Amino acid sequence: MSSLLSTINSPADLRALSRQQLAPLADELRSYLLHSVSQTGGHLSSNLGTVELTVALHYVFNTPDDRVVWDVGHQTYPHKILTGRRDRMSSLRQRHGLSGFPKRDESVFDAFGTAHSSTSISAALGMAIAAQLKGESRHSIAVIGDGAMTAGMAFEALNNAGVSHARLLVILNDNDMSISPPVGALNRYLAQLMSGRFYATAKNVGKQVLKGAPPLFELAKRFEEHAKGMVVPATLFEKFGFNYIGPIDGHDLDSLIPTLENIKHLEGPQFLHVVTKKGQGYDLAEADPVAYHGPGKFDPAVGLVPASGVAKTTFTQVFGQWLCDMADHDPLLVGITPAMREGSGMVKFHQRFPDRYFDVGIAEQHALTFAAGLACEGIKPVVAIYSTFLQRAYDQLIHDVALQKLPMVLALDRAGIVGADGATHAGLFDIPFLRCIPNVSIACPADENECRQLLSTAYAQDHCVAVRYPRGAGAGVPVQAGLEGLPFGKGEVRRQGQRIAVLVFGTLLYPALKAAESLNLTVVNMRWAKPLDVDLLAHVAASHEALVTLEEGALMGGAGDAVLEALQTLGLIKPVLALGVGDQLTEHGDPVKLLAELGLDAPGIEASITQRFF
Numbered sequence: 001m002s003s004l005l006s007t008i009n010s011p012a013d014l015r016a017l018s019r020q021q022l023a024p025l026a027d028e029l030r031s032y033l034l035h036s037v038s039q040t041g042g043h044l045s046s047n048l049g050t051v052e053l054t055v056a057l058h059y060v061f062n063t064p065d066d067r068v069v070w071d072v073g074h075q076t077y078p079h080k081i082l083t084g085r086r087d088r089m090s091s092l093r094q095r096h097g098l099s100g101f102p103k104r105d106e107s108v109f110d111a112f113g114t115a116h117s118s119t120s121i122s123a124a125l126g127m128a129i130a131a132q133l134k135g136e137s138r139h140s141i142a143v144i145g146d147g148a149m150t151a152g153m154a155f156e157a158l159n160n161a162g163v164s165h166a167r168l169l170v171i172l173n174d175n176d177m178s179i180s181p182p183v184g185a186l187n188r189y190l191a192q193l194m195s196g197r198f199y200a201t202a203k204n205v206g207k208q209v210l211k212g213a214p215p216l217f218e219l220a221k222r223f224e225e226h227a228k229g230m231v232v233p234a235t236l237f238e239k240f241g242f243n244y245i246g247p248i249d250g251h252d253l254d255s256l257i258p259t260l261e262n263i264k265h266l267e268g269p270q271f272l273h274v275v276t277k278k279g280q281g282y283d284l285a286e287a288d289p290v291a292y293h294g295p296g297k298f299d300p301a302v303g304l305v306p307a308s309g310v311a312k313t314t315f316t317q318v319f320g321q322w323l324c325d326m327a328d329h330d331p332l333l334v335g336i337t338p339a340m341r342e343g344s345g346m347v348k349f350h351q352r353f354p355d356r357y358f359d360v361g362i363a364e365q366h367a368l369t370f371a372a373g374l375a376c377e378g379i380k381p382v383v384a385i386y387s388t389f390l391q392r393a394y395d396q397l398i399h400d401v402a403l404q405k406l407p408m409v410l411a412l413d414r415a416g417i418v419g420a421d422g423a424t425h426a427g428l429f430d431i432p433f434l435r436c437i438p439n440v441s442i443a444c445p446a447d448e449n450e451c452r453q454l455l456s457t458a459y460a461q462d463h464c465v466a467v468r469y470p471r472g473a474g475a476g477v478p479v480q481a482g483l484e485g486l487p488f489g490k491g492e493v494r495r496q497g498q499r500i501a502v503l504v505f506g507t508l509l510y511p512a513l514k515a516a517e518s519l520n521l522t523v524v525n526m527r528w529a530k531p532l533d534v535d536l537l538a539h540v541a542a543s544h545e546a547l548v549t550l551e552e553g554a555l556m557g558g559a560g561d562a563v564l565e566a567l568q569t570l571g572l573i574k575p576v577l578a579l580g581v582g583d584q585l586t587e588h589g590d591p592v593k594l595l596a597e598l599g600l601d602a603p604g605i606e607a608s609i610t611q612r613f614f
Contacts, residue, residue: 012085038212046293048279070114071114089482121154145175278293334358381408383408417591435530443467
């Protein structure tokens with residue numbers, strides 16, 4: 001264990017260090033972080049970029065009494081290490097281990113649970129106003145990246161915060177630009193000057209004095225704006241009512257700490273612009289921060305190496321290839337993603353069809369309504385969006401897409417259990433929240449080839465169709481090259497058995513087939529959660545004593561409930577066992593182990609059916 005870092009078990013220990021010890025501590029922290037993530041996998045580039053900022057925040061502010069809210073939160077590993085969780089980093093993102101994101105019930109230093117983008121300013125503002133209402137003197141700090149600033153929610157919060165007079169500090173962690181060395185010292189001096197009490201007092205006094213002479217007041221105001229505009233970026237944020245400070249080097253503790261100490265004494269909302277570099281301190285991550293955004297286990301001395309052997313085709317890759325093939329076939333197809341080009345498998349599409357590729361930033365609401373506008377004009381939008389992120393555009397899906405019966409394909413990646421990212425990223429709710437919306441259909445492919453076929457089926461419809469598929473690979477079924485679809489709204493019997501029929505929605509078909517062998521069950525691949533294949537359901541119900549529904553999603557309002565509703569409409573009374581995820585939030589961990597815990601692997605399915613019907 002490094003000499004300094006081993007002594008830090010809380011931010012109080014950090015604050016006991018001298019200023020001269022902080023830079024060596026940051027170096028040790030970065031080295032420890034690189035070693036730790038290489039052993040467990042996880043987010044790397046973003047965490048390497050926030051080491052100095054994290055040290056400075058905990059050094060200057062009295063955390064946890066002062067609240068720090070990290071936007072998204074995948075950059076909080078240094079924060080976890082400095083707040084008493086250093087020795088648990090080996091359990092990161094594993095079942096019963098540390099979460100990869102801030103989590104309120106994990107530590108008092110995690111002021112707000114995050115993982116979805118652009119929530120930090122709203123939450124920190126709420127905390128700042130709460131402090132005012134309770135008469136408490138403490139600071140609320142939101143740390144938000146430049147990517148997260150593309151979401152409308154961030155600007156809604158800025159608009160509200162600027163008129164609040166709350167003790168709020170928003171730190172923009174800008175890692176998409178750099179400060180050139182020749183102007184670094186000047187920027188540092190100006191940032192400290194603009195955050196100092198003398199500057200703030202003089203500015204306010206000057207404004208009060210000159211208000212009696214409007215021409216001179218306006219002249220002074222323009223001079224101030226122009227002077228700042230020559231050396232810093234345009235101060236859009238001052239128009240929201242913030243005092244803008246920066247930009248400063250986010251890796252320079254001699255700039256960060258004096259500036260933060262000055263800001264502590266300022267009243268009203270403050271906006272600090274810091275510039276950092278993703279992957280800072282690790283050459284391979286600096287050169288390719290995307291590749292090192294969320295790597296698995298690797299040797300830091302070697303870096304990432306291609307996996308040996310023949311890897312299974314993932315559902316994401318199936319979608320990416322289908323998108324390119326369909327785009328070749330139909331010039332009206334466009335692809336849309338809310339800042340998830342790599343995660344959604346759209347890199348090749350972007351390269352081949354740059355004019356038909358639209359990354360709208362972290363703006364899911366805009367993505368859906370933008371797609372709706374395209375659909376109004378006869379364009380065929382395919383929106384690639386994670387199941388968990390579609391939740392953020394629910395109003396747009398209803399009002400702008402469904403009410404107008406506009407055709408588009410929603411490619412819902414990460415449906416079901418996601419594993420290490422945990423509850424915040426699990427795609428468990430899409431069937432329930434989509435099923436109740438008119439003019440929206442839901443396809444649940446059982447394997448890779450069926451995913452490609454159902455994407456083609458969805459593309460051919462005259463309304464919105466969501467195709468949900470999980471992260472990673474499926475059963476390994478070879479993917480055929482054509483663009484032929486499957487019958488809309490129709491399922492199939494995959495195994496004929498006796499007494500009990502298992503109706504499967506999605507990739508749990510294959511563990512269901514294994515479970516069916518010893519019990520001699522009928523297994524039905526339903527394929528569609530909406531519209532339900534009612535004719536097939538009626539036929540199977542009439543020829544079996546009982547039914548089992550199986551889905552990798554929330555049971556309440558899910559596909560199992562759809563079956564029960566249809567049986568009631570048909571006037572059929574049958575015992576039904578619904579298997580899926582109950583009224584709970586799934587934690588982070590290995591997906592295979594999580595499915596086993598939920599009883600959704602082959603042994604679990606067999607055990608549940610045996611207990612109920614045998």
